[in-house]
Amino acid sequence: MISPAAAYRNLLLFVLPALAVYLVFAVLPLATSIVMSFFQTSGASGDTFVGLANYERLFTHPTISARFWNALLNNMQYFAIHLIVEVPMGLLLAALLTSGKLARSEGIYRTLLFIPATLSVVIVGFVWRLIINPLWGLVGFPLLGTESTALTTISLMSVWQYFGIPMVFLYSALLAVPNELVEAANIDGAGGWTTFWKIKFPLIAPQFGLIAILTYIWTFNGFDLVFALNGSAPGPNYSTDILGTYFYRTFFGSSGQLADLDLGAAVATIIFLTVLLVTSVYFWLIQRRLKSYSV
Amino acid sequence: MSAPDLTMRVARRRQDREPWTLERIIVHALLILFVLLAIGPVLIVIINSLKTTPAIFGGPFDLPTAKTFSLEGYKRVFTRGNFIVNYRNSLIVTVTTIVLTVVLSTLAAFALVEYRVRVASLLAGLFVLGIMLPIRLGTIPLIQMMLAWKLMDTLAALILVYTAMSIPIAVTLMVTYFRTVPTDIKEAARMDGASELRTFWIVLPLVRPGLAAVAALTMLPVWNDLWFPLILAPSRQNQTVTLGVQQFVGQFMNDYPALLAALTLGAVPLVLLFTLFSRQFISGLSKGYSK
Numbered sequence: 001m002i003s004p005a006a007a008y009r010n011l012l013l014f015v016l017p018a019l020a021v022y023l024v025f026a027v028l029p030l031a032t033s034i035v036m037s038f039f040q041t042s043g044a045s046g047d048t049f050v051g052l053a054n055y056e057r058l059f060t061h062p063t064i065s066a067r068f069w070n071a072l073l074n075n076m077q078y079f080a081i082h083l084i085v086e087v088p089m090g091l092l093l094a095a096l097l098t099s100g101k102l103a104r105s106e107g108i109y110r111t112l113l114f115i116p117a118t119l120s121v122v123i124v125g126f127v128w129r130l131i132i133n134p135l136w137g138l139v140g141f142p143l144l145g146t147e148s149t150a151l152t153t154i155s156l157m158s159v160w161q162y163f164g165i166p167m168v169f170l171y172s173a174l175l176a177v178p179n180e181l182v183e184a185a186n187i188d189g190a191g192g193w194t195t196f197w198k199i200k201f202p203l204i205a206p207q208f209g210l211i212a213i214l215t216y217i218w219t220f221n222g223f224d225l226v227f228a229l230n231g232s233a234p235g236p237n238y239s240t241d242i243l244g245t246y247f248y249r250t251f252f253g254s255s256g257q258l259a260d261l262d263l264g265a266a267v268a269t270i271i272f273l274t275v276l277l278v279t280s281v282y283f284w285l286i287q288r289r290l291k292s293y294s295v
Numbered sequence: 296m297s298a299p300d301l302t303m304r305v306a307r308r309r310q311d312r313e314p315w316t317l318e319r320i321i322v323h324a325l326l327i328l329f330v331l332l333a334i335g336p337v338l339i340v341i342i343n344s345l346k347t348t349p350a351i352f353g354g355p356f357d358l359p360t361a362k363t364f365s366l367e368g369y370k371r372v373f374t375r376g377n378f379i380v381n382y383r384n385s386l387i388v389t390v391t392t393i394v395l396t397v398v399l400s401t402l403a404a405f406a407l408v409e410y411r412v413r414v415a416s417l418l419a420g421l422f423v424l425g426i427m428l429p430i431r432l433g434t435i436p437l438i439q440m441m442l443a444w445k446l447m448d449t450l451a452a453l454i455l456v457y458t459a460m461s462i463p464i465a466v467t468l469m470v471t472y473f474r475t476v477p478t479d480i481k482e483a484a485r486m487d488g489a490s491e492l493r494t495f496w497i498v499l500p501l502v503r504p505g506l507a508a509v510a511a512l513t514m515l516p517v518w519n520d521l522w523f524p525l526i527l528a529p530s531r532q533n534q535t536v537t538l539g540v541q542q543f544v545g546q547f548m549n550d551y552p553a554l555l556a557a558l559t560l561g562a563v564p565l566v567l568l569f570t571l572f573s574r575q576f577i578s579g580l581s582k583g584y585s586k
Contacts, residue, residue, distance in 0.1 A: 015402070
């Protein structure tokens with residue numbers, strides 16, 4: 001047996017390297033960003049505490065605030081399209097993969113279907129721009145060049161890339177459904193369709209919450225695909241601007257906009273709160289559900 | 296091969312001999328349709344990268360023939376682009392990040408499972424929270440840190456940030472694997488007078504599938520990231536493949552053979568690696584996040 005003192009010392013020694021890297025390069029920058037949002041750091045007199053002045057500018061300055069709300073709304077739409085299209089698609093494919101009719105081809109299908117998720121956004125953006133090119137592509141209409149369709153088009157490109165992720169989550173959950181349950185249902189005369197909705201689906205239901213929250217976090221960190229397609233001031237007329245590109249412009253600057261680190265820190269904090277709020281509500285609901293089951 | 300694996304294989308072989316019912320045909324047809332949707336666009340890029348410019352525009356969906364086949368695009372990528380350097384950089388960054396992540400998170404996960412003192416569960420919780428942490432939002436202080444430490448525009452900056460980004464999911468995943476190691480083995484090792492580090496070495500082979508899963512899961516987001524290379528290592532000699540291809544696309548907008556060749560070169564290694572390790576990747580993905 002190890003004494004408690006030795007256990008503490010060993011724990012510390014083993015965990016410290018990982019903990020240090022994680023704290024210094026992930027937690028600390030985020031915390032510093034929040035602190036920084038209350039300061040004016042670029043002034044001649046060094047760092048001065050300015051309270052909520054950065055936030056005031058973010059929410060009241062005519063262009064800055066208009067662009068922010070635009071990016072937030074676009075981001076919500078970006079998230080909603082992912083959720084609405086990706087989840088049913090993932091469910092259908094996971095159900096097909098685990099239908100028991102595939103034999104040895106199951107693994108091949110699974111691997112091939114996941115390939116888009118392994119590509120870099122540069123390729124995804126370029127390929128789809130080529131395919132939907134109005135001059136000689138499949139669609140004779142400038143989907144990316146029209147304000148009303150550009151965001152939906154980019155969202156669907158991203159859905160094409162990432163539908164494999166919900167598919168894999170649901171696939172693994174379906175594989176974990178005990179065989180006896182399915183066999184018992186079959187003996188009782190239930191067909192494949194009934195077995196799926198009455199037996200398997202309720203058992204994998206918790207996965208949908210997890211997929212929704214991960215999709216939320218990932219889409220609210222979105223940047224790469226929009227940037228690869230449309231640069232840092234994503235047009236037409238900012239119709240494809242999301243929080244990631246907006247954030248990038250505030251601290252990095254772009255044509256027509258000066259770089260402002262403090263304002264960028266305020267934007268980062270607001271995005272962080274948006275993500276944190278929804279994530280906390282999700283975990284609070286999960287906790288309550290678990291409690292009500294255990295009673 | 297373990298017993299369940301064997302029974303699964305036997306069952307699958309039996310399924311292979313089953314008659315082609317309508318239901319079975321529909322399942323295959325739907326899956327083939329989605330597979331075409333998934334890999335069709337990738338195949339278009341690869342096929343057209345091997346053709347001449349007129350052939351690309353004349354028949355974008357045709358296979359290259361003896362007349363239209365051309366490797367000019369690849370030649371121009373290597374002469375005009377910066378591909379050798381890009382590849383070297385991406386390899387250094389990805390491999391170093393994977394090694395650091397695997398080593399650090401395995402040590403941490405072993406201890407979190409092994410030493411059941413009260414802080415252990417607190418620390419484990421701290422790592423789980425990190426899975427949800429949007430690390431990009433800390434970019435501004437990261438830039439300032441890298442400037443202060445003279446690490447701005449170096450591959451080291453990328454490696455440090457990516458390792459921090461990968462550790463939370465890696466630790467959480469490894470904890471689930473270490474939980475499955477029987478206590479007897481560790482106690483037996485200690486009885487024989489093994490040190491704690493030695494005990495760690497003894498149980499390490501038992502969590503090998505976990506190590507593979509962590510490596511597979513770390514590889515993709517690091518290789519494909521555009522944000523941090525753009526901000527922390529943008530100069531020509533430090534560009535990764537993803538950033539290099541992005542800039543190449545911007546510069547040679549009209550040289551389609553070269554563009555398609557660059558895109559193919561950027562994608563193929565990862566797709567091949569994924570195909571090899573897809574089992575590990577998929578089990579890592581579903582186990583790591585379903586906490």
